[in-house]
Amino acid sequence: MKPAAIEECDNTCNGSEVSPENIRLTLPERATTDKMAELFKALGDPTRVRLIYALSRQELCVHDLSAILDMGQSAVSHQLRYLRNLRIVKRRKEGKTVFYSLNDAHVEQIFLQTHEHIRHE
Numbered sequence: 001m002k003p004a005a006i007e008e009c010d011n012t013c014n015g016s017e018v019s020p021e022n023i024r025l026t027l028p029e030r031a032t033t034d035k036m037a038e039l040f041k042a043l044g045d046p047t048r049v050r051l052i053y054a055l056s057r058q059e060l061c062v063h064d065l066s067a068i069l070d071m072g073q074s075a076v077s078h079q080l081r082y083l084r085n086l087r088i089v090k091r092r093k094e095g096k097t098v099f100y101s102l103n104d105a106h107v108e109q110i111f112l113q114t115h116e117h118i119r120h121e
Helices: 004-008 020-026 030-042 045-057 062-069 073-085 107-121
Strands: 087-093 097-102
Touching: 045 062, 045 073, 045 097, 045 107, 062 073, 062 097, 073 087, 097 107
Parallel strands: none
Antiparallel strands: 087 097
């Protein structure tokens, strides 16, 4: 038995001409939605958010990130590895020093738009 709300729906909700079936057919593939969920999961950790914020300001090494976040270098490296695996950050080696930055402008825009959204609630 269908719930009452579904029985009453006659596909003219709010005067919409778009059918649920058409929307269903345009949904992103499962692999894409899984990757999107992983990205949002990564942003669900306050430490990683602070790390991403620091990297949105400039390219930094683990030592500097450790000082900025007041965390051990091992913990920072662990978070950077997680973010690198998700292609949120990238690294560049210069001699023995590894510098980290955001992977691309898309990552920066997602972060900055989310930050702006929260600031104006």
